[in-house]
Amino acid sequence: MISISHLMKEFTVTDGKVAALNDLNIEVDPGEFFVIVGASGSGKTTLLRSVAGLETPDTGSIKIADRTVFSNEPPVWIPAQERGFGMVFQSYAVWPHLTVYENVALPLKEGAQKIPSNEVDGRVKQALEMVQLEEQIHRPSTLLSGGQQQRVALARAIAVNPSVLLMDEPLSNLDARLREEVRGKIRELAKHLEATVLYVTHDQIEAMAVADKIALMSFGKLLQYGAPIDLYRNSNCAEVAEFFGTVNWLPGELDGDVVKTKIGEFSASQKSIDDKNVWVGIRPECLAFPEEPYNSQPNHILADLKHSVFLGDQYTFEALSSDSVLHGKSRSAPKMQSDRLHIAVDPDDVMIFAADDSNSTFINASMAAN
């Protein structure tokens, strides 16, 4: 449905040029809820705005359902108003001088689509019903709460029956409780409309909650894209692994099937690396407390408990093993065996990354920051 290839864009800044989009290739299938995630400055918003037609890339091409909307060779440029998308903006961009009804109706009446005027009324009402705003229909939009304005923006975007729905951090201005509620409704609505959605957020939880597929961007580059569980469990690099949650990093050496580290040996059920120097990554929730005593098998660690904190739904703890600090999370309190902590890790939960320049630089910086 959306086909992005070799997309490049540079911005001129005070000390040179910065690549906002660096040779990006993405395929989004029809009906897919596709989330672009990344830290600020990663280029995710530039990518979305390029698809929308609000930003012109330097090179590459963007196709929507086989219609090229941008390409540098041969030069093609379809302006935003002729692309026929719906978009929800970070600020909602609800027009303050118009009522709720007028906000939704304006694109229908005066947009490029030219909806017959006898259909406009029905389309507006239908869209507002979908976001449960039919009771506010004739209110001035400035009198609405933040959550209601967000729904007006959503209604306006879906009313035009867009081939593609674009959303730029649509939840970032809502308070935390509302955010969780609304994100579920947005996904529900998109699936109901069978719309293809391109959704930008900086929040990895939000991304995983709504996405069919996630693309993670960093400094203009696409690091990895795929289903949320793939990115979480089968990250292709250390940066992807850590973006979606904390990781305990241990340097080690590959020796046959096991990795030797300072705190013991580890083996992973999946391993596609032949490098000698590697990084072992273990997420905090993967540290378990087995019943049996410690026996120096691979994936078993003996550690000292530094401290643990009860947070209601979970305990968090820090353990020290041969100068390495391990951060852990567990449902039950850390279980001591004669004053020490016996920790075991499932081979499925052991991630191994090559200790190449990019991974090592990233991990060292991340460990220095903690």
Add this chain to the structure above:
Amino acid sequence: MHSKSSPTLMVLAALPMFVIVVLVGVLISISFQSGIIGTSDAKFTLDNYRDLFTDPIIGEALYNTIIFSVTATLVSMGIGLPIAWLTERTTMSAKSAVYAIMTLGLLIPGIYTAMGWTFLAHERIGFLNRWATQFFSLTEAPINIATPIGMGFVQGLSLAALGFILTAQMFRAMNPSLEEAAKIHGLGFFGTMRRVTLPLAMPAILAAVIYIVVIGIATFDVPAIIGLANRVYLISTYVFEKANPGDEEFSQHGITAALGVIMIVVALLLTWWYSSVLRQGDKYQVVTGKGYRPTLIDIGHWGKAAWAFIIIYIIAAKVIPLLLIAYAAFVPYLAPPSAKMFSLMSLDGIMENMDWDLVLRGLKNTVLLVLIVPAVTLILAFSVSWLIVRGRTRTRYVLEFGAFLPHALPEVILAVAAILLSLFVLKDFVPLYGTLTLIAAVYVITRISFATRAINSALLQIHKELEEAAHVSGLSEIRTSWRILVPLLRPTLMSVWIWSAILVYRELTVAVFLVGHDNITLPAVIWSYWNSGATNLAAAVTLIMTLVLTPLVLLFWWFGRKSVMSN
């Protein structure tokens, strides 16, 4: 936005820039020509500059201009600054009335004050002088308004409202906790004033002073009304004399061009100084956070004295001049008001001598200008603003400077450049000389800086995504402007429109230089009667002009209040 959009906007924005560049270019080029200028026979020399500097009158005009500007600045700041402080920082009562009075003061043209004070304090006919010589049996008139100091005083009265507006904003933005800190640490009222309030206010005061000095140097209408008939020249009126000498002499366009170039350089330097002082002031920009509430200084019964001061100012600057103009229109000859003079008042003088054709022509032209100029100004300024605020290319810096330039260029010089352009460049190919179009074009140029600045700041308040939402929804550029931006900018556009309309309506600088038989404006009719000594006819036309001006002012008022409320 992307670079491929808005060719229409680009053209609209480039148009005024192009005209400005051409005007300045023509001025510079002609300033170096002698002989038959504007043709291939012209010689390129420095003669004009040499003639200018050796002209005996120029030294005197320069000296007069300095005395005039200094006096005008002292008087306007001496009145405006205390009223601003009283209004913003003390417990004086009825403050919105002060704002109302001062805004009204800003709208009443300086020529009214100038005419009124001529009736009051002219050496020969001034009523004050007549009374004084009578009562104290003097042989010589004690006051002479037709001096640089006298004219500076009148100009100062007229600019006091501006001094007030410029400094009131500063007092409002100043953080009162800095003054409170001084008080708590033992400084008294005067100590706080001297060591904290005034030093903090200094950059803003200095900026206001420079702003008013720039106006003082370039101003034409007041010195022309009072000084020209008495052959007291300032630089601006000297330019007029060189461009419009008596019948037996030739216009010295080369010299006016040379003087124009020098004035542009001086004006640019002063404006550069002004903006660097303003930036200096921003460093002190003692930020006013939320919930900020100025503590007002209790002046108790002094509030009455403060109000007396304001009332005396408004009577001297506006009320008496207006009353005297009305009086002068109906008396057969000018003499101090008395029972006898009142019994002689009639419409006869006006009816017999007024050239109604001329007045109607002036009224028609002025109405046309008021209808056309503000509208064109708004469209062009909107295009420039949009490209400055929303544009990403480097052209926006060019536009920013270009839109700011006319603000720094004295109107007298723009008028001279327009004459030179029409006489020596466009000539007969595009016969613009003596047309309303030429006047309209120069008016648009002179108004565009203010309009652009006002729209810039309004546009900055409008989130870019409101426009982008419209584009993505399928609305074209033009529709987006019309359906989203124009409604949201309406309060600003309205007040800029009316403000421009009022300034165009009363304009008497560019008009004096550019009018001829066909394109005369109403203020220029006043000017020509006044200059030919028909003071009663000049006063009568002024009254007619006021009748039309009043509804415009009320309209400004109404929209001003509405836009304040909607903010």
